[in-house]
Amino acid sequence: MFHLLKAQDGKLEEAENKELFLDLNIDQIIEKICDGWGEDVKALYFSMPLDLETQEYRRSIFTEIREKALLTAFVEFLERMRMRSTCLERMEKVEAKEQRQTWFLRGAACYVEALEGLKAALSKQELISKGLLGLRETLTAQTKEAGYSAFFEETMRLSKELFGFRVLLTYEKDRFLVTEGTGKGTYDAYLKEQFPKTEALFKSPFLSDFDLSDLETEILHLFEKNHKEFFTHLKSYEKQWNDYAREVILALPPEISFYVAYFRFLEKMRANGFTFCTPKISKGSFSVLGLYDLALAIHNMESDREVISNDAEYEEGERFFVLTGPNQGGKTTFARSLGQLVYFTKMGLDVPAAEATLPYYKELLTHFSVEESSDTGRGKLMDELERLKPMMEKTKEEAFVVINELFTTAANYDACIMGKRVLEYFIGQGFQGIYVTHLSELSKACDGVVSLRAMVDENMTQTYRIARSEAKELAGAITQVEKYGLTYLQIKERFS
Secondary structure (H helix, E strand, O other): OOOOOOOHHHOOOOOOOOHHHHHOOHHHHHHHHOOOOOHHHHHHHOOOOOOHHHHHHHHHHHHHHHHOOOHHHHHHHHHHHHHHHHHHHHHHHOOOHHHHHHHHHHHHHHHHHHHHHHHHHHHOOOOOOHHHHHHHHHHHHHHOOOOHHHHHHHHHHHHHHHHOOOEEEEEEOOEEEEEEOOOOOOHHHHHHHHOOOOOOOOOOOOOOOOOOOHHHHHHHHHHHHHOHHHHHHHHHHHHHOOOOOOHHHHOHHHHHHHHHHHHHHHHHHHHOOOOOEOOEEOOOOEEEEEEOOHHHHHHHHHHOOOOOOEEEEEOOOOOEEEEEOOOOOOHHHHHHHHHHHHHHHHOOOOEOOOEEEEOOOOEEEEEEOOOOOOOOOOOHHHHHHHHHHHHHHOOOOOEEEEEEOOOOOOOHHHHHHHHHHHHHHHHHOOOEEEEEOOOHHHHHOOOOEEEEEEEEOOOOOEEEEEEEOOOOHHHHHHHHHHHOOOOHHHHHHHHO
16 A cells, blocks of 8 residues: 555554653654644654655655645645545434435545545646655546546535525514525525624534534425435435545545644744754765754743754764763753754654754664662662663664763762773664763763763853863863852851
């Protein structure tokens, strides 16, 4: 079966390392992206492509939708399919058979209008991406199926006849006289024109999703009496075309929503001044300009606070950033932004940065410091080692690793030894990544390590800028102590 997300065997597998969504605050970002789009769409964001081909397959679709202004066509398709679902829901609620049959007809009309509308929009474009070319071929094949033409023509004919029904209500001597009338347009439009300051309460009996009033029942009986042939055809129509919907078309809404939801999200973020770009995939090259934490951007946007962006690059032979610096200096935020960069690149979507070039990473691995759990009874260090174990035991390929403050409960000497072995293992596997730590010794742990530091200004105030710099934890700590008057001499002088 055709899939716009190009999942293997039509299935999407959840990420093996589910903690990464929490570690990188990606779960918060997904909530914002998928707000109002439903759980089935949200689930797609928790499943990452398994190969480079799928990643680029999605990216080419996303790029082409944007460049060829196809977003409107996709939104219209989704709206018509949503209306179809509404029709089927109401069809199950009503009791009068005439209502049920007309809701079935309306649902079928929404289906063919959705299919035909999207096919027409795609046929006008010179498409390049395999995904949209495949979608166009699929839609064309559906409309060429045996019996489709007859189904389409009968659906449109019956719909036109249904929407052509008119009723004339005459109120005379405390009585309503119901007769069939003539006219154009809808009842809502007519009532708004005749009674502009009055809320229109009348509904067609065909549109009611609850029990009919006496008036609506009379109207329904009038149409049934005067149009017996129509209702006879409608009954046979429902029976004949009961299985008109094809699985390949019904599977499209959540997958199309995957792209549309992200487009809508980007529109909102860009309107608030945030930059996104299409990442370039280049073997062995990693550089990013203007990178920022998207979860923090969403939060700060609501409070109108600035978000600091940073640049990062691996030079030849470099594999791992070791990031040190003062507390609350933006270290964890920067590490998360790198992880988010890799995640959205793998998803085939635009990334929160001005420019980005990076290799293909088959896996994204994270390990953040955890609170000690009373459930396990092991202590914080053992819990961290238990989570680290499968990351280092299983053979993995082309991974990007984000590590944040490991071994904080161990003595510095032990933490340095364990941290060095972790770095040596991941670098030996050919991985790239970042290790956030308070241990300045790890900035020179082994070949391939790049020392980064969270910078401060001349007043030792955090700037949230991350730059290449030698680790200076001790000097930074002394300066902070001096700034707040907490040296031995300062305290002694104050008490004396």
